[in-house]
Amino acid sequence: MERARAAALTEEALTRLIESQHQWPLNLITDVYLYGSFARGAPQPADVDLDIEYDQTDERWISTVIRALSNGRNPHTEFKKLLVGRKRGIEFVFNHRAEADYDMTLLWQRGEDLDTALNRIRGIKADPTAGRAPRDAMLPQFEGIDRWLPRPFRETLSRAIDAEAITVERVVLPDTDIDHPLARDHLQRRWRPESPLYRAGRAVFAHLLARNVDPAQVHLHGRDVRDSETPYFAGFSLRYLTSMQDCLTEHGGTEWIEVVHPTTRGPLDALRITPTGKPTPRDLLWIDS
Structure with a gap:
């Protein structure tokens, strides 16, 4: 800028x-x-x-x-x-x-x-020698996507990792078609095929289906796919990431997949966040963006 x-x-x-x-x-x-x-x-x-x-x-x-x-x-x-x-x-x-x-x-x-x-x-004078500050709360999992992952989010995730409350894995989701009727219907009802959110949702389903996860047990970007009990949560562009604490501590969540920056082309980088089950302070995962 x-x-x-x-x-x-x-x-x-x-x-x-x-x-x-x-x-x-x-x-x-x-x-x-x-x-x-x-x-x-x-x-x-x-x-x-x-x-x-x-x-x-x-x-x-x-x-x-x-x-x-x-x-x-x-x-x-x-x-x-x-x-x-x-x-x-x-x-x-x-x-x-x-x-x-x-x-x-x-x-x-x-x-x-x-x-x-x-x-x-x-009154703040320009200084040609002043570069960007080192990015705080940076982890290898955040490299390359940190511009879309603001500092409060990075700090909270890093703090929770240090407390051994969660693990965070960087994954590249598959950009492939899916043949599961429930997953296809859910995507078609919510987004147009050319939407980056459609592409992100399809990639989340493809990733979970490859692991034999039933799409009915998924809560995708703010909505249940079918069942009211959904241990698998996913969101895009950090829109619902502030809900992660409740989803993983109060609603039986076993993992959260966050597509940090959905696009219509290029790699679909995501963070897979899973709780360790270790007792932690109630507000440890609260993200204040």
Whole structure:
């Protein structure tokens, strides 16, 4: 990404925040910090990394979190929607400053005006010697797909691996046709054949069928294929990966296959995540993206 575009995205997000700072849940935000390659002055940062600090004690927010988690959704989606809409290029973490072992640059805090925030962004000078920071929480399984696997996801998976709660295997799914009627019907009802999601779903079924897994026992990208008890879970583009904790700990899941970046051509790289059965803290697999 060009540095000018990174600056423009950051300025737009701060403008949205400050102009709507009395709107819930933006009124919960207390501080915004910048970190990563853009903050260090890299001419071509990979993306913009923002830490959003906010008040987690608000009663409405607590109710929202409970509802979101019970439905396998990310409660921070509303923040992202209001700050950037559908635009890409900004990676968010939330209330992360206390845990960060790297420098963060304050961009805005409650009570300050827009000019103050914009001047801080514009005051970050380009440094031709500043390259991209080493990717944190990198494992061999993430190589080559890390641009589509944001840091919070990598950190959670790495932490769970270190705790011996899960194993993560990198697999390339077969791009082949399938002849199972239930699997074919499910794909045809959900996606067009030219869709990258159709291709990813077909590859997941092909992989599982080769292992003699009954497609009826699969929960594919947010839906049961047939049975209500589904020990096999699969998702695409991290859309439902925040549900992994409940699926593998509360709903009898034996594995989760994540096609990180479905495409219409090229290799279909996926992560196969399996629980070890070792007792672990309840929130160890909770991914906050």
